Amino acid sequence: MLMNVTFRQLRVFEAVARHLSYTQAAHELHLSQPAVSMQIRQLEENVGLPLFEQIGKKIYLTEAGHEMFRYSRSIAEQLEEAEEVIQQLKGVHRGHLDIAVASTANYFATRLLAAFARRYPGTTFSLDVTNRASLLRQLEENARDLVIMGKPPGDMPLVAESFMDNPLVVVAPPDHPLTREPNIPFERLARETFVVREAGSGTFIAMERFFEEHGIRLATGMELTSNEAIKQAVEAGLGLGIVSIHTLELELEAGRLAVLDVEHFPILRHWYVVHREGKRLSPVAQTFREFVLGEAAGFVSAGALGSG
Numbered sequence: 484m485l486m487n488v489t490f491r492q493l494r495v496f497e498a499v500a501r502h503l504s505y506t507q508a509a510h511e512l513h514l515s516q517p518a519v520s521m522q523i524r525q526l527e528e529n530v531g532l533p534l535f536e537q538i539g540k541k542i543y544l545t546e547a548g549h550e551m552f553r554y555s556r557s558i559a560e561q562l563e564e565a566e567e568v569i570q571q572l573k574g575v576h577r578g579h580l581d582i583a584v585a586s587t588a589n590y591f592a593t594r595l596l597a598a599f600a601r602r603y604p605g606t607t608f609s610l611d612v613t614n615r616a617s618l619l620r621q622l623e624e625n626a627r628d629l630v631i632m633g634k635p636p637g638d639m640p641l642v643a644e645s646f647m648d649n650p651l652v653v654v655a656p657p658d659h660p661l662t663r664e665p666n667i668p669f670e671r672l673a674r675e676t677f678v679v680r681e682a683g684s685g686t687f688i689a690m691e692r693f694f695e696e697h698g699i700r701l702a703t704g705m706e707l708t709s710n711e712a713i714k715q716a717v718e719a720g721l722g723l724g725i726v727s728i729h730t731l732e733l734e735l736e737a738g739r740l741a742v743l744d745v746e747h748f749p750i751l752r753h754w755y756v757v758h759r760e761g762k763r764l765s766p767v768a769q770t771f772r773e774f775v776l777g778e779a780a781g782f783v784s785a786g787a788l789g790s791g
């Protein structure tokens with residue numbers, strides 16, 4: 484019965500028929516010669532006719548063998564074509580990437596996406612920019628392909644891989660008296676008022692923990708929900724701010740804000756690319772994950788960190 488023919492039998496047959504040699508076919512397919520003979524025997528049983536005949540030391544295709552050779556070639560070609568189509572579907576060329584990033588990560592995330600889009604044209608993106616608390620909710624709901632955030636909590640089943648430093652620094656308006664002081668003692672910050680990010684932000688949590696660890700009460704004047712708002716408020720003289728160096732590229736370049744030289748600073752955080760444990764990443768998400776882990780630091784240090 485031809486219905487019982489396997490692709491493996493056809494593949495072995497095609498090689499033997501092409502070489503007219505069991506030995507050469509075995510060599511090409513990295514099989515032993517008995518394994519090749521067995522596949523051919525089984526195929527002949529399924530077909531119900533001999534496919535080769537041996538005359539002296541040489542083998543020849545029988546009439547049935549010639550017919551099977553023709554079909555096995557066209558089946559192999561069809562399979563190769565199917566393989567190509569499937570690879571394209573699996574590939575990143577037509578993929579859609581759905582990611583969410585911490586507000587602070589947005590300062591480099593768009594640059595990363597642009598570089599990724601140049602390398603894999605045809606990829607489309609959705610990017611949600613939001614704070615830590617909202618990212619944790621999205622992870623809980625498995626709502627995105629990937630999330631880029633500060634250190635995720637230990638009590639959720641996540642895969643989190645760190646790819647870059649995220650130093651948090653103290654910023655002041657350029658005319659603030661502390662901008663002229665080197666090695667400002669940490670306790671000196673107790674006399675300053677801070678404008679801070681919202682309680683659900685990673686930046687605020689890191690800052691609060693840091694002050695606690697060093698035994699100083701953080702005096703907060705104003706709570707703002709974006710890094711841009713913090714920078715504006717600091718510029719306007721509403722207090723000092725603590726933000727990631729990644730947010731400061733333009734302000735430092737333009738001299739609109741200054742980084743203070745405070746003892747124990749910067750607060751060292753890291754960026755992580757994160758997804759739920761056990762999640763099946765789409766090919767484009769998998770490719771983006773590798774891209775971030777391998778190359779993100781390179782893109783960013785050329786920009787945001789270069790001016791620090």
Ligand code: PGA
Pocket residue numbers: 585586587588613614615616632633634649680683684685686687689752
């Ligand atoms: P945030 O996250 O934008 O919510 O502050 C950044 C971080 O976790 O460091």
